[in-house]
Amino acid sequence: MADTTTDKPAEAAAGGDERLAHRGPIQTLLTRPEIGALLGAVGVWLLFWLVSAPFGTVGGTANFLDVAAYLGLMAVPVALLMIGGEFDLSSGAMTGATALIAILLANDINGAGLGLHIAVPLSLAFALAIGWFNGTVVEKTSLPSFIVTLGTFFMLIGAKLGFSKLFTNKVLVEGLDEAEGYEFWNGIFGAEWLRNSHLWDTRTWSNLWIVRDEMWALLLIGGIAALMIGTFELTYSRRPSPNVAGLVVAAGGTVLALVGLIYLLAQDGTTSNWIGGILVAAGVLAKVAGWCRFRYEAPDRSERGTSARWWQYLISGIAALVVAMIVAVVMDATDSSQLGFLSGSFGKFVFALGIAVVGALAVVAALGRITPGYPMLGAVLVALPTISFLVTVQAARVILFGGLALLGIMLLWSTARRVQPAVTVSLAISAAIVVLAFFIQAESASRKLRVELFTVLLLVALLLAASAVARYLSAVRTTAPPPPQFGRWMHVCAVLGVAAFVVFAVIELADGDGILYAVLTGAAKGGIVAFVAYAVGTVGRTMLTDDEGVGRALVTVGIGSVMLSVATRLMFVTGSELETICTVGTDGEMRCPQTQFGVVVLSFLVFAAIGSWLLMRTQFGSWIMAVGGNKEAARSVGVPAARTKTTLFMMVSGAAWITGMLIAFRLTAVQANVGDGNEFRYIIVAVVGGNLLTGGYGSALGAGIGAVIWGMISQGIGFAQWNSDWRFLVLGALLLVAVMVNNYVRGRAEKAPTTSGATRPDRTEIAIVVPAEPAKGAKEEQQ
Structure with a gap:
């Protein structure tokens, strides 16, 4: 009787069932919810980096990260709540309410005078109680969370205004810096990292005998190498036995690339740059070719x-x-005037005509007489004079050049996918990028285009050429690799990290630093020690064992190394850099612009990391997905739906408390309307990050990326000296574009052919095996 069931997952996999088919790392990345936001973030950063001098500097980065952090702190838990199928429209008002309550309870003059040691915990209890109230009312009454939290929103607005007027007789509540315990709590919520105070320009044991620029360059190169090899491990099939000759070629390529890199750093001249660049490129390609021959099947x-x-x-x-x-x-890079190709009366006429055409065609399309695409003709007529009036020649040059260049590279890449073998076309694409890089170097007057962008384009071309060689020499995997087998090494990494945390924290306390600074510094250095141990173990298992699961570990090491490289560059300054940015005043004193990173940036990064881990790697994350997709179905299989949703509401309120404390200790005073209306911004950046309004699908990391996009646009428009009145127009357009790009890329990636033969689905997919209906004779026999 067991033979009559339809439990045949193995046969489905063997037959090429695409639900069980293996996707490579690139295709898997393209199906992630946050891919649209990630592409959008890269595009927005490139746009403002090209048109604005201060945007790409450390100071510009600190500015847009500060804006993004306050949004991202709330957008991450709001995204988790949206994935769970609910909304919290009181989240914005809650940030101001917690700050206002803390000040009123702590202030001796216009408040209860309890001091901050009591007021801060009480404000946290208030926030959690509001979250519990929202979740409980939603579950007990089955009312939409939109209605419940809208009521909470208005109650909080009224309470903030009423209590501030009652105690202070004005809408501004101040005096936080005069409350008891301010110094202690300001060291937590008001802490800042002053970059100019952290000079890394000496070779000492604490700096590992290298200076900052050497450290961040090594971390960046090592991270890119780990990412590339990890991607190869996840993509290509391992040989039964290694090819030693390939290993010799790979070692020779590594030596050649290092010689070329050292020569580039030691020499300065056009001829030496050509020689060094050729040596590096040849070495990298030889390294990739040898590694593929050594490691993977033909x-x-x-x-x-x-x-x-x-x-x-x-x-x-x-x-x-x-x-x-x-x-x-043709277009002038220094012309900041408007395009003006449709100006004056004729431009106004075209604009009005476009509006009329959109309305008329929309009515006809609604009646079913024409297809829905025809009203776009009127939209084009509206857009032409608008672009003529708003966009400058300089901005149009950047947008057209960047867009056309990117389009050309994408079309050539599509050509490579339609030709077998594709190595020749792929190498031609790399050559086209090299030509483009030299063209930019010849035509640009800006140093960052002639040097920085030129170098980046050459590196991209080299990476594409290396990937083309790898595809030509290696057989693609047909099954997903197993997870890495580290065994007790992970425990060793954890012990080393904890020991380093204790040692470095004690050292900082002995030097007279504050408790928070000592704890954070010890935690950061302990984490770096654990990461280095993990990286050493990963490299060792890659070279010395047959573990096929090291690909994911290598990718993790690569991402971590690149992030450490960026952090090193942002957080530390060198003497030569200070000489560049500092000026001498009329009084003879040196004045340096101070770049600082508030604790809000660290909090935002921690929230994004914890939210992503919670959603992707824990049982609670599976519960969030389940209740957001179908609450009743999730409850029927044992998921505590009510507790899950109530917890999500409390997480949003807890994040609002942290955000409110950060705002209060930054300003030491808050107005009664602080935070009102921000709940829509949290939802917007969450949607930009790939989260669906219908629930059951999304990404916490995507919400963080959406917040970064918002911050870049908000600050980038000012840096580019554009009219900031139009920023919400740009943000709204970006919202639509990001969602459409996300859906398009994910749809194309899901429809792309996958490698058959995989036997293990991704973790986020749930396979439900339904027994077949017993035959009639079998039913009678059972009865």
Whole structure:
């Protein structure tokens, strides 16, 4: 009778069931919820980096991170709540309410005079109580969370205004810095990292005998190498036995690349740069080729040919790159005037005509007489005079050149996917990027374009060429790799990290530093020690064992190394850098612009990391997905739906308390309307980050990326000296574009052919096996 069931997952996998098919790391990344926000963040950063000098500096980064942090602190838990299928419209008002309550309870003059040691915990208890109230009312009454939290929103607004007027007779509540315990709590919620005070320009034992620039460069190169090898491990199939000759070639390529890099750093000249660059490129390609021969199986090259219309993609890609170069030559990079191609009365007429056409065609489309796409004709007519009036020649040059260049590279990449084998076309794409890089170097007057962007484009071309060589020499995996097998090494890493935390914290306390600074410094250094131990263990298992699961560990090491590289560059300053940014005043004193990172940035990063881990790696994260997708179905299989949703509401309120404390200790005074209306911003950045309003799908990390996009746009418009009145127009357009790009990229990635033969689905997918209906004779026999 057991033979009559339909439990056949193995047969489904063998038959190529795409639900169980293995996706490579790139295709998996493209199906992630936050991919649209990630692409949008890169595009926005590049746009403002190109048109604004201060945006790409450390000071500019600190500015937009500060804006993003206050949004991201709330957007991450709001995104988790949205994934769980609910909204909290009181989240913005709650941030101001907790700050106001803490000041009123602590202030001796216009408040209860309890001191901050009592007022701060009481404000936390109040926030958690409001979260519990929202969750409980939603579950007990089955009312939509929109209605319940809207009521809470208005009650909080009224309470803030009423109590502030009652105790202070005005809408401003102040005096936090005069309350008892201010110094202690300000050391927690008001802490700042002053970059100019942390000079890393000496070779001492504490600095590992290297200076800052050497450290961040080594971390960046090591991180990129780990990411590349980890991606190879996840993509290609391992050889039964290693090829020693390939290892020799890989070692020789490594030596050649290092020689070229050292030569580049030691020499300064056009000829030496060419020689060093050629040595580095040749060494990297030889390293990749040797590693693939040593590590992975050779592919089956019997499949050759081209798909239909591949030449159209090739011609279109080349044409886009050529037009991009023409635009860069023709348009003036220093012209900040408006485009003005549709100005005056004629432009107004076209604008009015466009509005009329949109309305008329929309009515006809609603009646079903024409397709819904026709009203876009009117929208184009509206957009043309608008662009003519708003966009400058300089901005149009950047947008057109960047967009056409990116379009050309994408079309050439599509050509490579339609030709087998694709190595020749892929190498041609790398060559096209190199040509583009030299064109930019020749045409640009800005140093960051001639040097920084030029270098980045050459590195991108090298990475694409290396990936093309790897695809040509290696066979693609047909099954997902197992998780890494570290055993007790993880416990060793944890012990080393805790020991380092204790030692460094004690050292900082002995030097007279505050408790919070000592704890944070000890935790950071302890985490770095644990990470280094983890990286050493990962490299050791990669080289000395047959563990096929090291790919994910290498990717983790690579991401961590790149993040440490960025943190090193942002947090520490060198003597030469101070000489560049500092000026001498009329009184003879040296004045240096101070760059500082508040504790809010650290809190935001911690929240984003914990939220992502909670959603992706814990049982509670599975419960969030389940109740957001179908609460009743989740409850029927044992998920505590009510407790899960109430916990999510309390998490939002707890995050609002932290945000409120950060605001209060930064300003030492708050107005009664602080935070009102911000709940819509939290929802917007969560949606930009790939979270659905319907629940059951999303990403906490995506919400953090959405907050960073908001911060970049808010500060980038000012840095570029554009009219800031239009920032909400840009943000609204970005919201639509990010969601559409997210859906498009994810849809294309999910429809792309996958490697058959995989036997293990991703962790986030749930396979439900339903027994077959017993035959009629079997039913009678059971009865």
